[in-house]
Amino acid sequence: MAYLAFYRTFRPTTFDEVVRQEHIVKILKNQINADKIGHAYLFCGPRGTGKTTLAKIFARAVNCETPVNGSPCGVCPTCRALSSGANMDIVEIDAASNNGVDEMRDIREKVQYPPVAGKKKVYIIDEVHMLSPSAFNAVLKTLEEPPAHALFILATTEPQKIPATILSRCMRFDFKLIPREDIEGLLKRVFDKTGKEYDDEAISAIARAGAGSARDALSIADMCASYAPGKLTYDDVNAVLGAADFTSVAKIVNFIFEGDAPSALSEVESVLSTGKGVGTLCKDLLTFLNNVTIAKLCKNARQILSLPDDRFALLYSSAERADGHKILRVTEVLAACESDMRYALNGAITLETAILKCALPESDYNIDSLISRIAALEKKVEEGVKVKISQLPVQSAPAQAATPVQTVDKAAPAAPQMPAAKETTKSRPALAAMEDDNPFASQSQKPAHGAQSAAPAAHAEDATQPTLWESAPPPAHAGSLTEEQKGRVFGSLLKLFRTTRRNAVLFTLCMDLESAFDGDELILYTDTDAVFKALNREENARFIREALAELGVFSFQVKLKPKGENKWESAERKLRENFKGIDIDIK
Numbered sequence: 001m002a003y004l005a006f007y008r009t010f011r012p013t014t015f016d017e018v019v020r021q022e023h024i025v026k027i028l029k030n031q032i033n034a035d036k037i038g039h040a041y042l043f044c045g046p047r048g049t050g051k052t053t054l055a056k057i058f059a060r061a062v063n064c065e066t067p068v069n070g071s072p073c074g075v076c077p078t079c080r081a082l083s084s085g086a087n088m089d090i091v092e093i094d095a096a097s098n099n100g101v102d103e104m105r106d107i108r109e110k111v112q113y114p115p116v117a118g119k120k121k122v123y124i125i126d127e128v129h130m131l132s133p134s135a136f137n138a139v140l141k142t143l144e145e146p147p148a149h150a151l152f153i154l155a156t157t158e159p160q161k162i163p164a165t166i167l168s169r170c171m172r173f174d175f176k177l178i179p180r181e182d183i184e185g186l187l188k189r190v191f192d193k194t195g196k197e198y199d200d201e202a203i204s205a206i207a208r209a210g211a212g213s214a215r216d217a218l219s220i221a222d223m224c225a226s227y228a229p230g231k232l233t234y235d236d237v238n239a240v241l242g243a244a245d246f247t248s249v250a251k252i253v254n255f256i257f258e259g260d261a262p263s264a265l266s267e268v269e270s271v272l273s274t275g276k277g278v279g280t281l282c283k284d285l286l287t288f289l290n291n292v293t294i295a296k297l298c299k300n301a302r303q304i305l306s307l308p309d310d311r312f313a314l315l316y317s318s319a320e321r322a323d324g325h326k327i328l329r330v331t332e333v334l335a336a337c338e339s340d341m342r343y344a345l346n347g348a349i350t351l352e353t354a355i356l357k358c359a360l361p362e363s364d365y366n367i368d369s370l371i372s373r374i375a376a377l378e379k380k381v382e383e384g385v386k387v388k389i390s391q392l393p394v395q396s397a398p399a400q401a402a403t404p405v406q407t408v409d410k411a412a413p414a415a416p417q418m419p420a421a422k423e424t425t426k427s428r429p430a431l432a433a434m435e436d437d438n439p440f441a442s443q444s445q446k447p448a449h450g451a452q453s454a455a456p457a458a459h460a461e462d463a464t465q466p467t468l469w470e471s472a473p474p475p476a477h478a479g480s481l482t483e484e485q486k487g488r489v490f491g492s493l494l495k496l497f498r499t500t501r502r503n504a505v506l507f508t509l510c511m512d513l514e515s516a517f518d519g520d521e522l523i524l525y526t527d528t529d530a531v532f533k534a535l536n537r538e539e540n541a542r543f544i545r546e547a548l549a550e551l552g553v554f555s556f557q558v559k560l561k562p563k564g565e566n567k568w569e570s571a572e573r574k575l576r577e578n579f580k581g582i583d584i585d586i587k
Contacts, residue, residue: 005218005219005222006190006218006219006221006222006225007214007215007218007219007222010186010189010190010193010218011053012050012053012057013057013072013074014057014068014071014072014074015028015029015054015057015061015069015070015071016069016071018050018053018054018057019050019178019182019183019185019186019214020176020178020179020182021049021050021054021175021176024043024054024173024175025054027173028054028058028061028070029069029070029071030070032058032061032062032067032070033067033070037062037120037151038151038171039146039150039151039152040143040146040151040152040153040154040169040170040171041055041058041151041152041153041154041170041171041173042128042154042155042156042159042162042166042167042170042171042172042173043055043153043154043155043156043173043175044155044156044157044158044159044172044173044174044175045157045174045175045176046157046175046177046212046213047157047213047215047216048210048212048213048214048215048216048217049175049176049177049178049212049213049214050175050214051155051156051175052124052126052155055124055153055155056090056124057071057072058153059082059090059120059122059124059151059153060072060079060082060083060090062118062119062120062122062151063078063079063082063089063090063115063117063118063119063120063122064076064078064079065077065078065079077117078117078118081117081118082117082118087117088115088116089115089116089117089118089120089121089122090122090124091121091122091123091124092124092126093107093123093124093125093126094126094127095125095126095127095128095129095130095131096126096127096130099130099131099132099135100132100134100135101132101134101135101137101138103135104131104135104136104138104139105138107123107139107142108138108139108142111123111142111146111147111150112147114147114149115149119149120149120150120151121149121150121151122151122152122153123150123151123152123153124153124155125152125153125154125155126155127155127156127157128154128155128156128162129156129157129158129159129161129162133163136162136163136165136166140165140166140169143166143169143170144169152170154166154170159172177211177212177213178212178213178214179212180204180207180208180212183206183207183210183212183214183217184203184204184207186214186217186218187203187206187207187217187218187221188203190218190221191203191221191225191232194225196225196232197230197231197232198231198232199231199232199233199234200306201233201234201306201307201308202224202232202233202234202236202237204306204307205234205237205238205241206220206221206224206237209237209241220237220240220241223240224236224237224240227239227240234307234308234311242276242277242280243280243284244271244276244280244281244284245271246288246311246314247314248267248270248271249271249281249284249285249288250288250314250315250318251263251267252264252267252268252271252285252355253285253288253289253292253318253330254317254318254321255267255359256330256355256358256359257318257321257322257326257330258321259359259360259361259376260359261355261356261359261360264355264356264358264359265352265355265356268281268351268352268355272348278341278347278348278350278351279338279341279347281351282334282337282338282341282351282354283338285334286331286334286335286338288315288318289327289330289331289334290331291305291307291315292315292318292319292322292327293319293327293331295312295315295316295319296319296320296324296327297324301316323375325371325375326361326375329358329361329371330358333354333357333358334354334358336354337350337351337353337354361376481520481552481553485552486517489515489522489548489551489552489553490513490515490522492551493510493544493547493548493551494507494510494511496547496550496551497510497547506535506540506543506544509531509534509535509540510524510535512526512528512531513525513526513531514526514561520553520554520555521555521556521557522548522553522555522556522557523556523557523559524556524557524558524559525559525560525561526558526559526560526561527560527561529560532558532559532560535558536558541558544556
């Protein structure tokens with residue numbers, strides 16, 4: 001007997017064997033059990049999801065003499081007659097090759113003849129969207145009012161190309177892509193029946209490559225079974241799919257994250273020299289980046305990806321090398337590259353240009369690249385500050401070793417410095433280092449040699465000042481604000497929020513607040529529950545506390561105004577709070 005492919009050998013013959021599509025199977029079963037069969041059905045959805053298979057099962061079920069739970073029994077004379085090659089009651093037509101008006105006229109004439117063996121004469125028209133406008137018009141009236149014994153089942157992957165006059169005369173069923181877990185179960189059943197040994201990671205790789213199509217997954221499984229004579233492994237599946245080596249792809253992505261453009265290009269050339277296609281490599285890089293995103297964001301990434309332990313460890317290591325902005329930017333650049341390669345004469349140059357763009361964000365003026373550069377700069381500044389703090393000569397002053405912060409505080413000026421200015425001071429060495437390493441920067445943009453080493457030692461002290469200042473207790477002049485200064489505090493706070501992009505949301509929340517001082521404590525009043533809760537969140541309260549500390553206020557509260565208070569009563573309350581201990585007679 002001739003060999004049959006997996007997707008033909010293991011094609012379902014009953015509704016219960018169909019993988020998913022429960023929403024469609026249930027309706028068809030109920031119609032058969034209740035004997036309420038329509039005259040025209042439209043099955044539409046992605047390829048390989050079971051449209052033609054369900055059409056064949058339904059065609060046999062409506063003719064079966066004793067259906068079992070809505071499915072054809074397969075043993076009655078009608079079922080045996082319909083399963084033979086001489087069957088004339090179920091007619092399958094490929095509309096891609098029979099799309100003319102003459103073929104549809106032929107159907108219109110033959111549909112009048114009654115069935116030979118069963119109760120219904122079923123016409124299954126596959127890829128019906130390929131019919132010409134004239135062919136649709138020829139079958140329109142027949143489709144609307146066919147003979148009682150006729151049943152039409154139309155199948156298509158592109159329902160938007162079918163005229164509305166045809167759509168309105170059919171019961172439409174939309175097929176969905178099959179979840180990966182169900183495809184994995186199908187593949188395991190197939191391999192178990194054929195006696196093929198396999199690794200679970202190999203099954204997961206085939207299911208992912210099937211992309212929701214059972215037929216595609218079974219076709220790949222058929223090739224893998226022939227490729228590996230023994231146990232099917234993850235590497236065997238990758239070899240069949242023609243994917244680049246996992247380790248090589250990981251190296252390229254790691255070099256990109258580290259900004260090592262020469263090493264990344266060298267690794268790309270090594271992979272291409274083995275015969276891998278440029279498009280395949282680009283697709284593998286995007287798949288790897290997608291897996292990196294899952295590993296970075298999802299707690300159950302190991303279960304989602306279902307990779308071997310060594311490969312998941314390599315993937316997780318890559319995820320720790322970059323932040324979300326960098327991963328997103330690299331993914332977008334390579335996705336655009338994949339699209340551009342369709343029209344490029346030399347795909348290798350297009351890919352290598354994209355790799356260079358990913359590895360050198362300083363050469364790109366896109367907003368995402370600028371964000372990536374800022375994130376890298378902040379990381380360098382953080383690391384630099386930590387090193388300098390650890391090198392502070394704390395032990396040189398034994399009398400003040402227990403409180404090193406106070407020593408710096410006494411030497412600090414009376415007015416606290418703004419954090420933004422301190423960050424600028426710290427950022428200069430890191431920025432100079434980045435510009436010096438930039439191969440695209442002109443000579444005039446690079447700092448002169450020795451410029452950084454010529455900076456006085458005082459700059460190192462300034463760099464350590466911010467962290468120590470943030471951890472220091474309130475300065476000696478805290479609580480010494482005059483009434484005039486207190487009156488300007490709330491306006492200065494709003495100005496700080498308005499001029500700081502990071503706190504723009506806080507500026508909006510605080511615009512309609514009322515303020516009053518209770519001694520040295522600032523009270524902020526709001527009549528909105530949502531604003532009250534938002535301002536008392538830990539992150540927002542910390543921002544407000546830091547901003548008020550710069551203005552000399554080290555204690556504040558956010559309170560809800562009493563319900564039903566009008567503006568006059570609010571003004572009276574504020575007046576009495578500001579002048580406690582003084583009898584005020586308001587008329």
